[in-house]
Amino acid sequence: MRADPVTGEVLQGPLEPVYVYEAPVRLAHWVFAIAITVLAVTGYLIGDPVSIQQGEASESFFFGWIRTIHFIAGYTLAIMFVVRVYWAIVGNKSARSIFVPPLWSPRWWKGVFAQASYYLFIGKERLWVGHNPLAQAAMFFMFTLGVIFMILTGFALYAQQWGWGLTPMNLFGWQFVLFEQPQTLRTLHHLGMWYVLLFVMVHVYMVFREDIMSGQSVISTMINGVRMWKAKPRAH
Amino acid sequence: MSETYYECMRKQGITRRSFLKFCSLTAASLGLGAQGAQQIAHALETKPRTPVIWLHGLECTCCTESFIRSAHPLVGDVVLSMISLDYDDTLMAAAGDQVEQALEDTIKKFKGNYILAVEGNPPIGDDGIYCIPGGKPFVEKLKHAAKDALAVIAWGSCASWGCVQAAKPNPTTAVPIDKVIKDKPIIKVPGCPPIPEVMTGVVTYFLTFGRVPELDIQGRPKMFYGQRIHDKCYRRPHFDAGQFVERFDDAGARMGYCLYKVGCKGPTTYNACSAIRWNDGLSFPIQSGHGCIGCSEDAFWDKGGFYEHLTTVRPLGTAGIEGTADQIGGTLAAVAGVAIAAHAAASAIKQARSKTRNDLTSVPEKKVE
Structure with missing residues (x-):
């Protein structure tokens, strides 16, 4: 089998299974999936909380728990992200693809448009060893950059409870100057959630569609790491 | 000037007991503890008074209103005499040329040794004509007084950030004072108005220790602005x-x-x-x-309404449409959801029409010559 070194497009058969997603990549994927779900639900509740209209304040820590869960999930996401960045450096080519998409390569951009035109029912389907270039672009711009933004702004908002002059604020407080004041940061963090959620929606739809309709395995690949092929070699 | 704060206060009829009480209360509010009270008392008994020039730019005087209501120390009795307010056009009895003369005298006499307190801010649009105290644009008066100051205190949100006159669209181009004064230490004491005890606390700290209190990266004293409400x-x-x-x-x-x-x-x-x-x-x-x-x-x-804790966001290019982050995000999510459903339907139809999967996808087994 021969694949394009830049885009990962399969150019020539015979098709054979390829180990694309290594264990840390798959682990990170599912940790991210769970953490983002928890963060989105609790985060939304922090922005627009459910109100308890009775009892003594000392009897309940309801909102406190929602925030605690949000913080734990946030830490989990951040730590996993750091591990994932480490693996992007030491792992295989697919481990790197959502961090450094080859934005400088015209061939890669051609791949982006080819895949887009396939989704618009114009172009023909192509097979890819790793992420297809369009997915790679979406993952880089919406997931990777989105999550980095959310981790940074999230830790800045989290640092506020220590106040100025202590380590958390020294590390992340610069964002309050960059974005004028804490309320702006809060609003941006909230908008960031929707940005990542948009990615999640399209991502989940696309993996199911790809898994059902395309010539390659998708969902099982993120479980066992192996790209399988449903397409048959073209008869000559 | 050799008179100390303490002497000055005694002249004003403040008892030693009241004086010590003020020292310990101020020490407590500055977070300095019992030792701090002694330090403050010692400083006030030995140091000569530092003159203060208090300028008013584009503002509403609410900072002054707040300041003169400081409960401990009682401003009327203590602070006004304590800081030797040599020039404050709102509070001083003199008027007209006398006032301007007092300003010039203070600047000359205490060159490099006075504190400049600024309430309000300079509008710099159209050469500063939107604020003309004493026949000159305020921005010039501010620069003139700041040139020889020891330190500058920015009273209130006006001087610190710009406040209401700098809110969009800011027709007079009002700017915070740190956009005009670049070469002096500036203590920002924001608030509309700031808390009176915070104002007197900042002044007392400066007078006691002769230095600017520890500031955060936005220039506010950490002791009062280190934590959130x-x-x-x-x-x-x-x-x-x-x-x-x-x-x-x-x-x-x-x-x-x-x-x-x-x-x-x-x-x-x-x-x-x-x-x-x-x-x-x-x-x-x-x-x-x-x-x-x-x-x-x-x-x-x-930052939007006072009754929303998130800022109302105006999406680019939608001048008339305002929405909160949730409305925008929710709308985008709904649009994406509809698009996904439509795409899924189209995909299903296409799938049904094609005879076999292998018609859709294939790769050449060997290199095509």
């Missing part, structure tokens, strides 16, 4: 419990629940209101049942 709010237990006021006339409002859902900006506002409170520690906005409006934060006028 939220961190020391007495309604915080209701926040953690999840007990929120939904409307200003509901049962929760009567029970004194947390005002977060009716737009309290306490969680995003750095100030000492919830610790020091106002009017001699009597109350502060949240205690009176109204959320914090975040008046000591930068650009608080431009």
